[in-house]
Amino acid sequence: MKRILFVDDEPRVLEGLQRLLRPQRHQWEMVFVPSGEAALAALAERPFDVIVSDMRMPGMDGATLLRTVQARYPEMVRIILSGYSELESSLRTLPVAHQFLSKPCEPQVLREVIERACALQALLGDAALRAAVAQLGELPARPQAYTALLRALEDPEVAMEDVARLVEQDLAISAKCLQLVNSAFFGLPRRVGTVQQAVRLLGLDMLKTLVCTAALFQTFAPRSGGPVAGLEGLQAHSLVAARLAARLLPDPARADEAFMAALLHDVGKLILATRSAAVARREGPAGAGAPPPGGWLAAATYAAEAGLPLVEAERAYLGVTHAEVGAYLLGLWGLPQPVLEAVAFHHRPEQVSSRAFDVLGAVHVADALASQALGASVSACGELDERYLDALGLRARWPEWRALAAEVAAAHAQEGEQLWR
Amino acid sequence: MDCEQAAVRPAAAAPACCRDELATRQAQKLEAVGRLAAGIAHEINTPIQFVGDNTHFLRDAFASLQRLLDAYAVLRDAAAAGQVAPSLLAAVHRAEAEADLAYLSEEIPRALEQVLEGVERVASIVRALKEFAHPARKERAPADLNQALQSTLTVARNELKYVAEVQTDFAPLPPVLCQIGDLNQVFLNLLVNAAHAIADQVGASGARGTITVRTRALGTQVEVAISDTGPGIPAAIRDRIFDPFFTTKAVGRGTGQGLALARAIVVEQHGGELTFESVEGAGTTFYVRLPVTGGAAASAQP
Numbered sequence: 001m002k003r004i005l006f007v008d009d010e011p012r013v014l015e016g017l018q019r020l021l022r023p024q025r026h027q028w029e030m031v032f033v034p035s036g037e038a039a040l041a042a043l044a045e046r047p048f049d050v051i052v053s054d055m056r057m058p059g060m061d062g063a064t065l066l067r068t069v070q071a072r073y074p075e076m077v078r079i080i081l082s083g084y085s086e087l088e089s090s091l092r093t094l095p096v097a098h099q100f101l102s103k104p105c106e107p108q109v110l111r112e113v114i115e116r117a118c119a120l121q122a123l124l125g126d127a128a129l130r131a132a133v134a135q136l137g138e139l140p141a142r143p144q145a146y147t148a149l150l151r152a153l154e155d156p157e158v159a160m161e162d163v164a165r166l167v168e169q170d171l172a173i174s175a176k177c178l179q180l181v182n183s184a185f186f187g188l189p190r191r192v193g194t195v196q197q198a199v200r201l202l203g204l205d206m207l208k209t210l211v212c213t214a215a216l217f218q219t220f221a222p223r224s225g226g227p228v229a230g231l232e233g234l235q236a237h238s239l240v241a242a243r244l245a246a247r248l249l250p251d252p253a254r255a256d257e258a259f260m261a262a263l264l265h266d267v268g269k270l271i272l273a274t275r276s277a278a279v280a281r282r283e284g285p286a287g288a289g290a291p292p293p294g295g296w297l298a299a300a301t302y303a304a305e306a307g308l309p310l311v312e313a314e315r316a317y318l319g320v321t322h323a324e325v326g327a328y329l330l331g332l333w334g335l336p337q338p339v340l341e342a343v344a345f346h347h348r349p350e351q352v353s354s355r356a357f358d359v360l361g362a363v364h365v366a367d368a369l370a371s372q373a374l375g376a377s378v379s380a381c382g383e384l385d386e387r388y389l390d391a392l393g394l395r396a397r398w399p400e401w402r403a404l405a406a407e408v409a410a411a412h413a414q415e416g417e418q419l420w421r
Numbered sequence: 422m423d424c425e426q427a428a429v430r431p432a433a434a435a436p437a438c439c440r441d442e443l444a445t446r447q448a449q450k451l452e453a454v455g456r457l458a459a460g461i462a463h464e465i466n467t468p469i470q471f472v473g474d475n476t477h478f479l480r481d482a483f484a485s486l487q488r489l490l491d492a493y494a495v496l497r498d499a500a501a502a503g504q505v506a507p508s509l510l511a512a513v514h515r516a517e518a519e520a521d522l523a524y525l526s527e528e529i530p531r532a533l534e535q536v537l538e539g540v541e542r543v544a545s546i547v548r549a550l551k552e553f554a555h556p557a558r559k560e561r562a563p564a565d566l567n568q569a570l571q572s573t574l575t576v577a578r579n580e581l582k583y584v585a586e587v588q589t590d591f592a593p594l595p596p597v598l599c600q601i602g603d604l605n606q607v608f609l610n611l612l613v614n615a616a617h618a619i620a621d622q623v624g625a626s627g628a629r630g631t632i633t634v635r636t637r638a639l640g641t642q643v644e645v646a647i648s649d650t651g652p653g654i655p656a657a658i659r660d661r662i663f664d665p666f667f668t669t670k671a672v673g674r675g676t677g678q679g680l681a682l683a684r685a686i687v688v689e690q691h692g693g694e695l696t697f698e699s700v701e702g703a704g705t706t707f708y709v710r711l712p713v714t715g716g717a718a719a720s721a722q723p
Contacts, residue, residue, distance in 0.1 A: 010467050012535055016474030019528055022521075023481070056463070058583050059627035083466035084459060103470040107477050 002118045003048040006032045007039045007065065008081070009057040013103075020107055028114070036060030040068060048076060049121045050114060052101075055082035066096040074332055075125040077117040081105060098337035112354070113337075119352055120341055123324060124331050132320040133328055136275040145170035146215045146333075153204060163204060164196040167211055176214030177207075209260045212335065216267055231273055236412060237370050238263050241382070243408050245366035248401070249359070254338075258362040261342035264335075265363050268326030268343075272296035272318065296322075309383060311347050323347055350388045357392050364388065369405035457609075460579030464546055468539035475532040475539075482529055485520040492516035549575035553605050561715050563596035566604070566643060567636055573608045574634065580613055581632060584620045585649070590635040594643050598715030603686045607695075610679040611647045611707050618651025618705060630704075642693075645709040653701040663695075691715065 008014050014032040021030060031048070033039050037060055039053065051069055055062035066078045078096065083103040099113055123129070148166050152158050168174050174195050181198045182191055192198050199207050245262035246255040273296045296318060303313035311321040327344035342363040345352050349364045367382030389395050492513045499505045549572040574587060581587055612632065619630035630650035637644050654662060661667045665681040680695075687695040693711040 010471070012471045012539065013467060013474075015531070015535065016471030016478075019478035019532055020474040022478070022524075056583060058629060083463035083470070103466040104473050105470065107474065 001027065001029045002050065002121070003029045003031070003046070004050045004052065004114060004118075005039060005042060005048045006030065007034075007036060007051065007053040007057075007062070008032075009034055009054060013054070021111070024111065028118075036062070036065035039065055043069065043073065047073065049125065050077045050079065050117045052079045052081050052114070055080055055084060063096050070096060070334065075121065075130075077121045077337065079113060079117060079337075081110070096334065098331075098334075098340065100336075116341060116352060116354065117337065120327075120331075120337065120344060123344055124328055124340075129320055129324050129328065132318065133325060136271065136325070145173045146211050149208065149211050150334075153208065160199050160204065161196065163207065164194075164199045167195045167207070173211060173214045176217060177210045180210050180214065205256060209256060212333070213260065213263050216264060231269060233374065234266060234269060236374055238266060240374060240405070240409050240412050241265065241363070241366040241370035243412075244369050244401075244405055245359075245362040247404060247408075248357075248362040248365060254359055254362075257336065257338045258342070258359045258366070260335075261339040261346075261359055262363045262366050264326065264330060264339070265343050265346045265367060266322060266326065267329065268322030268324065269296070271325050271329060272314070272320075272322050309347070321347070347383075349385060350391070355392075357394060361388070361392065361394075365394075365401065369401055370409070372402070373405040373409035457576060457580065461546065461550065461576065464579050465543055468542040472536050472539035472543075475536045479529065479532055479536070482525050482532075485525065489516045489520045489522070546575060548572070553609075554602070561598045561600055563598055564601040564604075566594055566597055566645060566711075567591040569601050569605055570608055570634055570636065570645065573605050573612065577609055577612050577616075581616045583629075584616050584623065585630045585632045588631060588633045590633065592635075592637045594636055594638050595713050597643055597711055597713050599691055599711065603690060604709075604711075607683040607686050607709065608645070608647070610683050611709075614679065614707075615647055615649035615651065615705075618649045622651045639710070641714070642710050642712055645711075646706050647709075648704060648706040650704045653703055654697070654699040654705055655701060659699065662697075687711070 006014060006017055008017075011034060014034065018030070018032055021028070024030070031042055033042055036053075036057060039051065040060075042048075043051075051066070053062045053065055062080055062082065066080070069076055069078055077098050079099045079101060080097040081101045081103060099117070101110065101113060145167060148169075149163065152163050152166055167177065177195060177198060178192060181202065192201065195207075198210070202210075242259045242263035245258035249255045249258050294317065296314070299313040299317035300310060302308070302317070303310045306313075311323065314321045323344055323346055327340050330343055331340050338359040341352060342360040345360055346363050346367055349360050352360055354360065364382075364385065368384035369382075371382035386395075389398065496505065496509060496513050499509055552569065552572040553576045570589070570591070574581075574589070578587075612634075615632045619632070623630060631648075632650075633646075633648040635644075635646045635648075637646075658667075658669070663680050663684045667681075684695045687693045687709055691711050692715070693709060695707070695709055697705055697707045699705040
C-alpha cells in the first residue's frame with residue numbers, strides 16, 4: 001500500500017482531508033501531521049511514498065520541509081497544497097515541489113494528482129530501475145547555474161536583472177539559452193543578444209525552463225563536439241517535438257511544461273548512449289538470430305533492424321528504458337511532476353490514469369508526429385498509441401496535427417537550429 | 422481622504438503640499454491593501470478548503486445512509502408482513518457494514534460543526550474587511566475603537582500569526598468622534614511594524630513573539646497601546662522614526678512613511694498623541710491617545 005503524508009498547520013484542513021479521502025483508505029495508508037517538525041519525525045520512523053504539504057506554517061515552513069525531504073528521501077514525490085495561489089507561478093518549477101495545488105482544491109483533482117504521484121513514484125522508486133541506474137555510475141548533479149537560479153527565484157522580490165546576471169555567470173549555459181531563445185519557437189521579432197533581454201521578453205518562468213534545458217544538453221554534450229553515435233537526429237527530433245507539443249495545448253502554462261517535457265523526453269538516450277557500456281549485456285539474448293551483445297547503440301541498432309520498439313530492445317539489453325532513466329535523472333533534478341510523468345510514460349501513456357489530454361498526451365503525440373515528419377531513425381522512435389488517441393476521442397484531429405507537424409519540420413529544416421554543435 | 426488644514430482656508434484649491442500628502446496617503450493605503458490581499462486570500466482559502474472537503478464527505482455519507490435506509494425499509498415491510506427471512510437480515514447487516522455506520526455517526530456531527538465554523542470564519546473576515554475599508558467620509562462619526570481594532574486584527578491576522586501570538590485586553594470605551602477608516606490604517610501600520618520587529622528578533626528560528634493590544638479610557642481621552650516583544654528601537658534613531666522616509670526596513674518591506682502618516686492622522690487630524698516607549702532587547706509599545714470629542718482639528722471644521 002502506498003503511504004502518503006499530509007502536513008498542514010490548520011487542524012481543520014487535516015480533518016477535512018481525512019474525511020474526504022477515507023474512501024481511499026484501502027489503497028493508501030494516510031498519516032496527518034500538524035507541522036514540518038512532526039512530518040520529519042514521522043518520516044524518520046517509516047518511509048513514505050508521497051508528501052502533501054502546506055506552504056506557510058509557523059516554525060518550519062513547507063519549502064524548508066520539502067527541501068529536507070528532497071535531500072533525505074529523494075525518491076518521494078513532493079506536492080504543495082497552499083492557500084497562496086499567487087505563489088503558484090513562482091513555485092511551479094521550483095525543485096522543492098513536483099506539483100503545486102492551490103487551496104481550495106477540487107477533490108477529484110487532489111485524488112488524481114496523488115494517484116498519478118503514486119504511479120510515478122512506483123516507477124521511479126522501483127528497485128530494479130534504481131539498481132540499473134546505479135550501474136550507470138554517478139548521474140550528473142544539477143548544474144550550479146541552474147541551482148543558483150532556482151535559489152534566487154525563491155525570493156519573491158528578487159530583481160530580474162539579478163537573476164539574469166546569475167545566469168550570465170555561466171557562459172556555456174547562457175550561450176545555449178540564447179540559442180534557444182532565438183529559435184523560431186518563440187517567434188521573437190529581433191535577435192536577442194543578452195540574457196537580460198531574454199528575461200525581459202520571456203519572463204522568469206520561461207527562463208527556468210531554458211536554463212534547465214541548456215544545462216542538460218550542456219552536461220551531456222560530447223566533448224568531441226560531434227554528435228553521439230546513434231543520436232545524429234536527436235536534436236532535430238527534440239526541437240520539433242517541443243514546438244509541436246507546445247502548440248497542442250491551449251493553456252499557456254501547460255504549453256510551457258509540454259515544451260520542456262518534449263525537449264527533454266529523450267534525454268535518457270543521451271545518458272544511455274554515453275554511459276551504458278558498463279551495463280551492456282555480455283551475452284546477447286539467446287535463440288536463433290539472437291542480437292549481438294553490447295550497450296545502448298547495439299540495442300538501438302538491433303531494434304531498427306528487427307523492427308522492434310526501441311524501448312523493448314533497451315529493456316532486453318540494458319534492463320531499463322531511456323524513458324525511465326531520463327525521468328529518473330530529471331526527478332533528481334526536481335523538475336515538476338507533469339514533466340517527469342510525460343518523460344517517463346511518453347511511450348505508454350495509457351499507463352497513467354488520466355482522462356484529459358494534458359502534458360503527457362501532448363508529448364506522446366508530438367513525439368510520434370515529429371518521428372513521422374522527420375522520418376523515423378534510430379534516435380527518433382515515437383510510435384503513436386492509437387488506442388490512447390481513441391480513448392481520448394482525438395483521432396479526428398490527427399490530420400490537422402500532421403499538417404502542423406509538416407509545417408514545423410519544414411521551418412526547422414530551413415533554420416537548421418541546433419542545441420549543440 | 423480629506424485635509425482639514427486646507428478646509429479652513431478661504432482659498433478653494435488645496436495647496437500643493439497638501440495635494441502631495443493626499444496622494445502619498447492614498448498610495449500608502451493602496452500599498453497596504455495590496456500587501457494584505459495575499460494574506461487575506463489565504464485566510465479565506467483555508468476555510469473554503471475544509472468546508473468543501475467536509476461537504477463532499479457529507480454528500481457521500483448521506484448517499485451511504487440512504488442505501489442503509491432503503492435496506493431498513495425492505496426489512497420493515499417484511500416485518501409488517503410477518504416474514505423476515507434470515508437472508509434479509511444478513512443483507513441489512515451488510516448494508517450497515519458498508520455504510521461504516523460507527524464512523525459516520527461519529528464524524529457527521531463533527532463535519533457539520535466544522536462546515537459551520539468555516540462559513541463563520543469567512544463571514545467574519547468579510548465583515549472585518551468591510552469595517553476596515555470604511556469608506557472615507559468627510560465628516561467624523563462616533564466609532565467603537567475596540568471593534569475597529571478587532572476588525573483590523575482580523576484583516577491583518579495572516580501578517581501576524583506566523584511570528585506572534587496576539588493578546589487583546591480591551592476595556593469598555595466611550596464612542597470616539599473620528600474618521601475610523603484613517604485610524605484603522607494607523608492601527609494596521611503599528612501592528613505590521615510590531616510583526617516585523619518580532620520577525621527581526623526571532624529570525625528563522627521558528628519561535629514566536631507576542632503582540633499585545635490594550636485599550637483603556639482616560640477621562641476625556643481613550644488610549645490604545647500596541648506592544649511587541651521585538652528587539653526595541655535603538656536609542657540613536659528614536660528621535661527620527663516619525664520623519665517621513667526614515668526607515669530601517671529592506672526595500673519592498675516599508676517605505677518609511679508609515680509612522681509619519683500615522684502621526685499626521687493621529688496628531689493633526691484628530692488632535693491626539695502618538696508616543697512610544699522602547700527598551701532595547703525587550704520590545705516597544707506605541708500609544709495612541711485620542712480625545713473622545715474628536716479634538717481641536719475637528720472643532721475647526723466648518
